[in-house]
Amino acid sequence: MFPQFIQPQGDDYSQFFVLVASYSLLVIALHSGYALMANGARGWLSSGRGARIVGKLSGITFLGFGVMLASAHK
Numbered sequence: 001m002f003p004q005f006i007q008p009q010g011d012d013y014s015q016f017f018v019l020v021a022s023y024s025l026l027v028i029a030l031h032s033g034y035a036l037m038a039n040g041a042r043g044w045l046s047s048g049r050g051a052r053i054v055g056k057l058s059g060i061t062f063l064g065f066g067v068m069l070a071s072a073h074k
Contacts, residue, residue, distance in 0.1 A: 006015050044050040 003019070006019070045054060
């Protein structure tokens with residue numbers, strides 16, 4: 001259940017604490033990065049030009065999915 005680097009003869013609590021702490025810091029760093037990127041993109045996405053580009057890209061993406069689904073064989 002635990003990763004391979006956990007030492008069975010070592011102290012379980014300290015190893016578990018390091019594992020949980022490092023994972024928590026990684027999650028906080030990733031979510032902070034997402035928030036900063038979203039904050040930076042907010043102005044561009046709320047502009048008319050950004051909204052048109054996002055609309056066209058999402059439309060092309062859905063068209064591509066439709067073509068792939070229509071051409072898929074069982």
